[in-house]
Amino acid sequence: MNKDCRKAVIAGNWKMNKTPAETTGLINDLKPLIKNAGCDVVVCVPYVDLQTALECTQGTNIKVGAQNCHWEKSGAFTGEISASMLKEMGVQYVIIGHSERRTYFGDTDLTVKSRTRAALDSGMTVILCVGEYLEQREQDITFEVISTQLKIALDSVTDKELDKIIIAYEPVWAIGTGKTATAQQANEANKFIRHLISQLYNKDAAEKIVIQYGGSMNASNADELLSQPDIDGGLIGGASLKTEDFASIVKAASV
Numbered sequence: 001m002n003k004d005c006r007k008a009v010i011a012g013n014w015k016m017n018k019t020p021a022e023t024t025g026l027i028n029d030l031k032p033l034i035k036n037a038g039c040d041v042v043v044c045v046p047y048v049d050l051q052t053a054l055e056c057t058q059g060t061n062i063k064v065g066a067q068n069c070h071w072e073k074s075g076a077f078t079g080e081i082s083a084s085m086l087k088e089m090g091v092q093y094v095i096i097g098h099s100e101r102r103t104y105f106g107d108t109d110l111t112v113k114s115r116t117r118a119a120l121d122s123g124m125t126v127i128l129c130v131g132e133y134l135e136q137r138e139q140d141i142t143f144e145v146i147s148t149q150l151k152i153a154l155d156s157v158t159d160k161e162l163d164k165i166i167i168a169y170e171p172v173w174a175i176g177t178g179k180t181a182t183a184q185q186a187n188e189a190n191k192f193i194r195h196l197i198s199q200l201y202n203k204d205a206a207e208k209i210v211i212q213y214g215g216s217m218n219a220s221n222a223d224e225l226l227s228q229p230d231i232d233g234g235l236i237g238g239a240s241l242k243t244e245d246f247a248s249i250v251k252a253a254s255v
């Protein structure tokens with residue numbers, strides 16, 4: 001499949017880091033470093049930083065994302081934020097199904113499906129995270145796990161809506177651990193996902209869909225990972241908080 005028909009997306013997942021004042025600093029430092037990026041650049045910031053991030057990135061090539069959204073538009077869901085609220089602010093991207101949400105906050109394949117539906121209905125682009133735990137890799141059921149996660153999450157997603165889906169393959173054992181999947185392991189999983197998309201949708205959809213890798217990607221390993229034929233960018237946690245490192249990853253994705 002031809003990689004040239006896809007534009008890489010490098011998305012930073014800031015997790016629960018940075019205050020609004022720190023957001024201004026980080027984005028202002030980042031702007032000049034990535035202004036000529038040949039890939040799409042997104043920063044997914046905590047809810048309280050969204051307004052600041054939107055203001056700081058106005059007129060730049062940096063897009064803003066949230067890290068989760070609720071599936072209802074409004075209602076008695078104390079502490080939650082809806083997709084339509086995010087959309088009205090001007091937020092264009094949202095991470096759904098991150099393994100930290102699945103592991104610590106009870107997200108399941110079904111809630112991931114509902115959140116994905118709500119985000120698409122609001123017109124946002126979803127960065128849909130899938131990936132296996134270490135035990136699952138050791139049991140040799142990685143592809144089964146990813147396949148189940150994707151089939152459920154995409155259950156109601158039409159061919160046309162798939163343009164608004166980015167898939168992030170994130171092996172849980174590689175997130176925030178410093179243990180990166182080898183370029184071969186990452187590409188193998190991404191290739192499997194692309195094949196699954198061709199079965200669930202069609203070949204054209206599989207060729208077009210952006211499939212990122214995430215899990216301890218950094219300035220030193222980005223070149224090798226991003227040069228793989230089925231890796232179209234990255235979801236970057238720790239390294240997205242260091243402007244020079246994040247900019248190096250953006251550069252590696254820009255060739």
Ligand code: PEP
Nearest residue numbers: 175176214215216237238
């Ligand atoms: C992530 O949070 O999605 C992630 C990949 O984190 P890290 O890069 O720190 O492993």
